[in-house]
Amino acid sequence: MKRFTFHRLWAIVLKEFIQMRRDRVTFGMMVGIPMMQLLLFGFAINSDPKHLPTAIRAADQGPFARTLVAALKQSSYFTFVREAATEEEARRLLQVGDVQFVINIPEDFSRRLLRGEKPTLLIEADATDPAATGPALSAVRAIADSVLDRDLAGPLARLRAKSGAIQLQVHAHYNPENITQYNVVPGLMGVVLTMTMVVITALAITRERERGTMENLLATPVRPTEVMVGKILPYIAVGYVQVTLILLAAHFIFGVPMLGSLPLLYAVALLFIAANLAVGITFSTLASNQLQAVQMAFFFFLPSILLSGFMFPFRGMPEWAQWVGSCLPNTHFLRIVRGILLKGNGLMEIAPHLWPLGVFLLVAMTIGVKRYRQTLD
Amino acid sequence: MSTASPASELAIDVTGVTKRFGPKTVVDAIDLQVRRGEIYGFLGPNGSGKTTFIRMLCGLLTPDAGSGTCLGYDVLRQQAEIKRHVGYMTQRFSYYEDLTIRENLDFIARIYDIPDRAAAVQQSLERLGLQNRSRQLAGQLSGGWKQRLALAACLIHQPQLLLLDEPTAGVDPKARRDFWDEIHRLAASGLTVLITTHYMDEAERCHRLAYLAYGHLLAQGTVGDVIASAHLTTWSVSGPDLPRVASALRERNGAEQIVAFGNTLHVSGRDAPKLAAAIAAVRDDRHQWTQIHPGLEDVFISLMDGAKDNFS
Numbered sequence: 029m030k031r032f033t034f035h036r037l038w039a040i041v042l043k044e045f046i047q048m049r050r051d052r053v054t055f056g057m058m059v060g061i062p063m064m065q066l067l068l069f070g071f072a073i074n075s076d077p078k079h080l081p082t083a084i085r086a087a088d089q090g091p092f093a094r095t096l097v098a099a100l101k102q103s104s105y106f107t108f109v110r111e112a113a114t115e116e117e118a119r120r121l122l123q124v125g126d127v128q129f130v131i132n133i134p135e136d137f138s139r140r141l142l143r144g145e146k147p148t149l150l151i152e153a154d155a156t157d158p159a160a161t162g163p164a165l166s167a168v169r170a171i172a173d174s175v176l177d178r179d180l181a182g183p184l185a186r187l188r189a190k191s192g193a194i195q196l197q198v199h200a201h202y203n204p205e206n207i208t209q210y211n212v213v214p215g216l217m218g219v220v221l222t223m224t225m226v227v228i229t230a231l232a233i234t235r236e237r238e239r240g241t242m243e244n245l246l247a248t249p250v251r252p253t254e255v256m257v258g259k260i261l262p263y264i265a266v267g268y269v270q271v272t273l274i275l276l277a278a279h280f281i282f283g284v285p286m287l288g289s290l291p292l293l294y295a296v297a298l299l300f301i302a303a304n305l306a307v308g309i310t311f312s313t314l315a316s317n318q319l320q321a322v323q324m325a326f327f328f329f330l331p332s333i334l335l336s337g338f339m340f341p342f343r344g345m346p347e348w349a350q351w352v353g354s355c356l357p358n359t360h361f362l363r364i365v366r367g368i369l370l371k372g373n374g375l376m377e378i379a380p381h382l383w384p385l386g387v388f389l390l391v392a393m394t395i396g397v398k399r400y401r402q403t404l405d
Numbered sequence: 406m407s408t409a410s411p412a413s414e415l416a417i418d419v420t421g422v423t424k425r426f427g428p429k430t431v432v433d434a435i436d437l438q439v440r441r442g443e444i445y446g447f448l449g450p451n452g453s454g455k456t457t458f459i460r461m462l463c464g465l466l467t468p469d470a471g472s473g474t475c476l477g478y479d480v481l482r483q484q485a486e487i488k489r490h491v492g493y494m495t496q497r498f499s500y501y502e503d504l505t506i507r508e509n510l511d512f513i514a515r516i517y518d519i520p521d522r523a524a525a526v527q528q529s530l531e532r533l534g535l536q537n538r539s540r541q542l543a544g545q546l547s548g549g550w551k552q553r554l555a556l557a558a559c560l561i562h563q564p565q566l567l568l569l570d571e572p573t574a575g576v577d578p579k580a581r582r583d584f585w586d587e588i589h590r591l592a593a594s595g596l597t598v599l600i601t602t603h604y605m606d607e608a609e610r611c612h613r614l615a616y617l618a619y620g621h622l623l624a625q626g627t628v629g630d631v632i633a634s635a636h637l638t639t640w641s642v643s644g645p646d647l648p649r650v651a652s653a654l655r656e657r658n659g660a661e662q663i664v665a666f667g668n669t670l671h672v673s674g675r676d677a678p679k680l681a682a683a684i685a686a687v688r689d690d691r692h693q694w695t696q697i698h699p700g701l702e703d704v705f706i707s708l709m710d711g712a713k714d715n716f717s
Contacts, residue, residue, distance in 0.1 A: 244499035247463050248516045249488045 053315065057323040064327070068334045068349075076163050077344025080128040083110040083121050090138030096149070096194075099175040100131065105164040122154045122201055124377050125363060128161065128343065129153050141193055148195045155200035156370050157211045160341035165198055172196045202370045210285070213278045214369045215338045218361040220270050221297070222304055222332045223325075228263050229308025230321035233400075238317055256400060260305050267301040268294070278369070287372030293365065296378065299385050300361040306392035313399035332358040357388045416441045416566050416597035417462060419473025419480060424457050424466060431457045433620035434471065439599060439613075441565075444592045446611030447601040450709050454620040455601045456496060459568045462599070463493045476565050489517070492559035496570040498551045502544030506535055506554055509543055510561060517562035525561055533557040533587075549580035556587070567591065569600040573607065585610055605702045616708055623708045632704050638677040639699040640684060643669040644692035659683035662707055673703050 048055060082100075086093055100106045110127060112118035118130040132150040134140075140147040151168060153161045172194055203210045233256075236242040245255060271294065278284040307328060315321035333339055335353035342353060353359045360381035367373035367381075375382075417439040424432040432454040439445045447455050460466040462475050464484030472479075478486045500509045510529055514522045530536040533553050538546070543554060552572060559567065569588075573581045585607065592598055592612075600611065608614055608628070615625040624631045642650060647670050654660040654672060659679035664671045674680035688694060 239502070240495065240497040240499040241501060242499075243465070243495050244493070245516075247465055247488060247491075247493040247495075248513070249485060249518075250516050 051320070053320040054323060057320075057327065061323075061327065061330070064330060068331065072335060072345050072349035072352075073340045074344040074346075075159065075340060077160050077341040078104045078164075079107045080105060080160070080164055080343050081109045081126065082106040082129040082131060083112045083118055083127045084108055084131050084133070085112040085115070085118050086133045087135035088133050088137040092138045092141050093133045096133070096172075096175060097131075099171050100168065103167050103171055105167050106131075118152065122152060123367075123371050123373060124380065125154065125367065127154070129164070137194075146193065146195045148197050150197045150199065152199045152201060155203045155206060156366050157337070157341055158203065158206040158208055159211075160343060161200070162206070168198075169196055209282045210370060211366065212338075213274070213282050213284050214365040215362050217271060217274045217297075217365050218300065218336065218358045219333055219338055220274065221267055221301060221361075222358050223329055224270065225263060225267055225301055225304035226308045226311065226328055227322060227325040228266070229260065229305045230311040230315060230325050231318055232259050232263070233309060233312035234315050234318050234321040237312075252400065256309065256397075260309075263305060264298070264301055267297070271297050284369060286369050288368035288374065292375060292378075293368050296361070296364055296368075296382065296385075299382070299389060300357055303357040303385055303389040303392060306389060306396045309396035310392060310399060313396065332356050335359070336362055338362055354384070355388070357385055360384045413477055414440055415474075416443070417445075417473075417475050417599065419462075419475070420471060422458065422461060422468045422471035422473065422480075424454075424461060425469050431620055432461070432468075435617070435620075435622050437615065437622070437625075439597060441597050442592055442595050443613060444588060444598045444600065444611045446608045446614040447599060447617065448603070448608055448614060448705060449601075449617035452619075453617045455617055456570055458617070459493070459570055459599065459601070462487075463491045463568050464488045465493075489562070490565045492562070492564035492567045494555050494559045494567070494569045494572050496574070498543075498555060500543050500551075500554060500558055503542065505540050505542055506530070506546075507539040509554065510558055513558045514561050519562060529557045529561050548575045549577060552576050552580070552584065556584070560591075565595075565597065567596055567598045567600075569598065571601050571603070573602065573604065581607070605700065605705075608701055616705060618709055623711075624704075628701060632699055632701065635699065635704040635707055636675050637673050637699040637704055637707055638675075638680050639671055639673040639697050639703050640680070640694055641666075641669050641671055641697045642692050642694050646691075650687060650692065653687040654683060657683040657686060662703070662710060664703070664706060671697075671699075671703055673699060673707060675707070 048058075084097065086097070097108070101108060106129065110121060112121060112130060118132070121127045122130060130152040132152065134147060134150070137147045137149075149172060151165070153165065155161050200206060233242075236245070246252075275286075275290070275293075279286060308325070311321055311324040311328075315324055331352060335345065335349055336342070336356055336358040337353065338358065342350060342359065345353065363381045364373075364378045364385075367378050371377070415438050417437055420436045421434045422432060422437075423430065423434050435454075435458060437458075447458075449455055457466065461468050461480065464480070464487045467484075468480065472481065474480065475487050476490050478490075480487065501512070504512065507526065507530065510526045511522065514525050519525045527536075530539050533556065535550075535553060535557060538550065543551065546554065556572070567588075573584060576584065581604075588598055588600070589610075600607075602608060611628075613625065613627055614631050616623045616631065624634050626634065644650075647665065647668075651663045651665075651670060654663055659674050659676060659681075660672050660683045661675060661680075662671075662673045664673075672680070672684065674683075684694060
């Protein structure tokens, strides 16, 4: 009986196929996850982000300024969405994250150009994510060097200096040295919390049901809400330990600046943790075993990494992907964490990302509690 | 505040209890009265609705129809009160395998909000002889010890009613006997026990029995009542070549049920003359035929065959 036989092997193979077919969720995931990856990697991700929202502060309306703006627009890297009247307004737009760039054209731009004084074109960038701003900024240099060549014809041709007719100055705000870690490490907080909170809660409740201990628990006077909240509280504590670990590492190992209020960050983290736990509970009511719970969590985790702006620039994605990304709590939490740590944002500046988190929590909680109640009777 | 009337003799008093899951009626209009201090056996084939009925009694499921009281509390509206006074032992071991015996008991004691928790845990460990094993993980216990732990845990809040769902499945005979001795001690002290089982010897240790099949209550009463109500006549036959005797009997009317018990066959039927005629036709000198009192098992198999299987 020691010999390897193919009919015994075949018996095992057949049995595995039958079981695979029975477990609909797993089967669906085996098809769903590759499809999702294909969609995300194939269509959504773009490492050369274009159409970045840009504000312009043009103090000079001369022909050369107009040519320059037109050329920037044509490069398709910039989409001019706002006009900033003052420097303060421009700064605020960057801080809130409404625009990625502010292009400043000084008032004597055309005059100084004609005089051959190489006027300065100042570009202010929200450089928290160097990957998002990098390609656009290199494009600007090329444009600035070549665009005015056509206008500077005839007698003005002498102005085409070898180094260009204008000077380009870039202020990379919030991350002047373009250190990738400054962007990644705070972002990791959202990713780690999403992963552990969703998986752990989904597992904790599914395990109780799979092992039959839930029935026993429900036969005692304990109320369903007590079970649910009691199961969640320890993981909120775990979530806070994770937040603290990442902050410590960010500060002591990576030297990430922490300009904003840490208490504010801790407070907002609660909202985000709760949102993920609610997702975990919803999954636990859908999954019939622990494997399914893990798969569902992965299904949620994948877009949370790829479409949230953690791995790839959010604004580089097509509109539909941005729309999906905007529905994920991680997208908003990333912006809040980066805003608080790198930009020193306060409650007012993060408010636009706070309410989507709240809405998500409310929706997920409603579905979770509703489904959880149904599983009892 | 208890709304139970202390004069009430009945621990369980329900009528017309029904539960449907989708199109299937799993428990169909069951009436059941169980007196306080009684050990009431609940028997029936697998899937007959025993577990569902018990879950309705202890407030885990809400009946679709019917009414009644459990310990004086309304089974439809006072599920929270019922849960506080009922101990429920599930069919499958349902305590935490990654907690020790003591941690499990302590957890349950906290859930029931027992005033002197440490003493209650200690007392329950001692009474069930678990004190030497209190630090052992529940998952490492053998079947018999798991069952003792489960019993200790569902007694810790001093319930008035114990609902035991196949508590002795997979437990060795010695441990089963110890378990039943404990159940009788508890009943003697005033506890009411409703217990499901597939073992006939256990059924005979109950004060009263009910037989459930496919959601219907087919018989109830003492062991004697249940046997008498079946109106069964049973013959025992021994001798050579019993399978041939069995197949010869099956060809005739009257022998409704032929079951092998070791080296004998039990041949039963509800129509005694018809059965006698069938036996007379196959009887020969090589076999010993004797009429015997039908046992519970004969009765139950007969009930089971007679019950209409609405699941098939």
